[in-house]
Amino acid sequence: MTIVRNACSQVSFSLQYNNMKASQSMIITLREAPAEAVIASHQYMLRAGLIRKLGNGLYTYMPLGLRTFNKVQNIIREELNAIGALEFKPTVIVPGDIWKESGRWETMGPQMLKAKNRQEQDMVVSPTAEEAYTAIMRQDLTSYKQLPINCYQINTKYRDEIRPRYGVMRGREFMMMDGYSLNADDESLDQTYQLYAKAYLRIFKRLGLKVIPVKADSGAMGGNGSEEFMVESEIGDDTLIICPECGYAANAEKASCAKDIPLNSEGKPQTATSEKYAPISTPDVKTIDDLSKFLKTTPQCFIKTLIYKAKNVALDLSDVPCYKYLKPITEGTNKFYPEVFFAVCIRGDLDVNEAKLAGFLKASEIELASDEEDEKITTAPVGFAGPVNLVNAPVIADLSVMDMHDCVTGALKKDTHFIHVEPNRDFTPYKVADVRLVKPGDKCSCGGTYYSKKGNELGHIFKLGYKYTKSMNVTYLDKNGKMATPTMGCYGIGVDRVMASIIEAHHDDKGIMWTMSTAPYQVAIVPIKYDGNMKEVADKLYDDLTKAGIEVMLDDRNERPGVKFNDMDLIGFPVRITVGDKNLPNVEIKVRSEPEAKLIPATEAAAKVEDFVKKELADLNA
């Protein structure tokens, strides 16, 4: 695939109007943000009049804000067009039937807004569009020659988020770029996936955002091979685990770490014991900490056993003795167990990562069993669970357990533990898996020590595999004339969240500091008074810059200079040219992100500012 980049696209942004007089535009700024706005982007978007709230999680982009919103979309569009993705536009309201076909009608949960039309048919306000894409593309797909099919939309989504917050960062209605691909095989899917990854890096660079691509959990979407594009942020919803040595970065939901050698109570590596495991009396000692004190040892010597209840488990359990009687439910090509229990073992000083566990079990949901359920499985009061002699649930052992020796576990009996337990000798787990919650301080496989950061997800790419193409019955004739099913990828970026994140990354105590590629206008011209000489010079600059293709806002309002300066700084125009009679024939040029202004002859100002704007755009686009 050849990539043709439009060399001037970064400069001549195709807006209908490149210039604007402040008196004609809706500049409505606020001194204070409403109390509910607690982060900079939310406060400044409201204060600068870029957005207005219509309802909880529902925001309107006002004319100035919409310019930036459109610019963000256009940068995304240009870079996706450059990798050969084709833009299409499905409807936002889609038939509920396609969600029933894929099996997500139920599993998407209450975040999906459903409605009935006048014929009482189920409808969905798209929270995402895998189903729509699949249902549309399967209509015309007949031959391998048509693959890959790589289309994207930039379109409205609705998710009935429980807690919309931080303004447009987590809204209910928002704009998403969502791309989807159908590919003939894994190799082709990987190529499309890599193209998106490359385009994403260019998109975020052009927007002026530093992103960290991290390995991610693919959650309810299913499938494997997924990366999230995160920005570091104190208000981030995600935790990133990062290795300073090799650059490994992963969402804490997915991160894995190197093995560490378990130590005994003397701080020496645990060694195998030849003693038989034996019960000891531990009256009323239930927690690992109590037990450590009681036995004068450390949590590293305990095997912690947690009973989990998992829903819609697609892992094949036909060889689990206690589940022999269970029949999985078959829905299309999916086979799953609606509700099963597992005993999950992990070294006493570590914690279970439930997202990793759910991924391993291929479960839609997992939670700790209730006390009652726990007692049923372990035949003992809560606190005495252990893997030795456990028959009522399969044991999933974390990797950490298999390196342990001479350890302590619950004995499935009130006030009793076993000592001298040897994994593999005294119990054999049903499966060994990596379900450890990785924490800062844990080791990377390169030897580095992890640290963690808070991050916010701006974009996501995943390899979905056959989840939708199988359940929704997409087929084509392959090279040999045989019926085949394509594999699928999906790729998303949140436009609103990106816009808010640019503000999070670029602001000061006066307001927003837009990057050149995203400012509603690149230059603000502020005459101290829009009258006489000052008006003449300001108008000339306005005309010259407009002719040069620069986007200019001229503040012709009859306001005090201080008010105008504050507004221009709050809205965040990257360059301000101040025309004051005291300085004429010079004018003052102030770059928003620099502390000092410069005086230059008015006759040179337009050319200087034009060069500056174009250089900034070129740097972002490099």
Ligand code: ATP
């Ligand atoms: P999150 O974990 O933040 O809820 P997600 O993983 O559910 O997001 P995806 O389904 O991957 O989101 O959607 C792709 C992109 O859409 C996200 O990377 C994010 O930028 C954006 N996005 C998702 N939910 C919202 C929302 N409620 N408001 C604004 N943007 C959103």
Ligand code: MG
């Ligand atoms: Mg995501």
